[in-house]
Amino acid sequence: MTNSIFTHRSIRKYKNDEIPANIMELIIEAATRASTTGNMQLYSIVLSRDENIKNSLLSCHFNQKMVVEAPVVMTFCADFNRFTLWCKQRNAKPGYNNFLSFFTAAIDALLAAQNACLEAENHGLGICYLGTTTYMANKIIDVLNLPQLVVPITTIVVGYPDETPDLTDRLPLEAIIHYETYTNYTENSINNIYQQKENMELYQNFVKENQLETLAQVFTDKRYTQKDNEFFSEEFLKAIKRQGFMP
Numbered sequence: 001m002t003n004s005i006f007t008h009r010s011i012r013k014y015k016n017d018e019i020p021a022n023i024m025e026l027i028i029e030a031a032t033r034a035s036t037t038g039n040m041q042l043y044s045i046v047l048s049r050d051e052n053i054k055n056s057l058l059s060c061h062f063n064q065k066m067v068v069e070a071p072v073v074m075t076f077c078a079d080f081n082r083f084t085l086w087c088k089q090r091n092a093k094p095g096y097n098n099f100l101s102f103f104t105a106a107i108d109a110l111l112a113a114q115n116a117c118l119e120a121e122n123h124g125l126g127i128c129y130l131g132t133t134t135y136m137a138n139k140i141i142d143v144l145n146l147p148q149l150v151v152p153i154t155t156i157v158v159g160y161p162d163e164t165p166d167l168t169d170r171l172p173l174e175a176i177i178h179y180e181t182y183t184n185y186t187e188n189s190i191n192n193i194y195q196q197k198e199n200m201e202l203y204q205n206f207v208k209e210n211q212l213e214t215l216a217q218v219f220t221d222k223r224y225t226q227k228d229n230e231f232f233s234e235e236f237l238k239a240i241k242r243q244g245f246m247p
Ligand SMILES: Cc1cc2nc3c(=O)[nH]c(=O)nc-3n(C[C@H](O)[C@H](O)[C@H](O)COP(=O)(O)O)c2cc1C
Pocket: 008, 009, 010, 011, 012, 064, 128, 129, 130, 131, 132, 154, 167, 168
């Protein structure tokens, strides 16, 4: 069976093997074939393979070992720098130092990232996204030397898998689809939607290990807390401002 999004699973253990140059090129080319706002391609990809750079990135990603174990780390950045420079060189006045432009470029960066993932998986490679990119954007800006109007949005590690995890669960399709207009959830529908997840042994163990009452509390009290969310919101806003998007 060829790999496709239907066989995707995040890979967190990697072999040492390098990725051949022609495959790396296809992954980058696939990223650039993503739809992009006004065909402006408002992103850049920083490809890190050097051990020193990867070691500097390691702490930015909360010491997740795959950053140094995978042969390639790709940081996808919202980038209005290149386009702005072009405008200035062509007697065109750029108006991109604002939040909307940041968000537009962030969308472009994410679409490119997902295309890169799909192409990598097509070649038998594994990937894992790192959400720590937005938490630690300021430090990543320093490590990667990102200029004004460039903000890191997401990171993927890429390499040959050294594990074969099962597919992870998803909510049933009816949980996420709304026909024609949005139908809000009832207490009953929320119970039905989350029932399967809550009954899985894996998640029941999460609850036990954390000595909590419900799976939802694992998210609110341990994994994505209000306190952390507020702290990292401030940090990310600082990064967006620092890079000149919200002067
Ligand atoms: C934006 C984003 C950030 C993520 N950050 C991390 C991360 O920092 N560490 C990690 O191990 N997995 C991370 N993941 C992977 C998710 O945990 C994973 O996609 C999810 O559990 C579903 O599993 P699957 O990808 O195997 O289907 C991230 C995924 C996304 C989309």
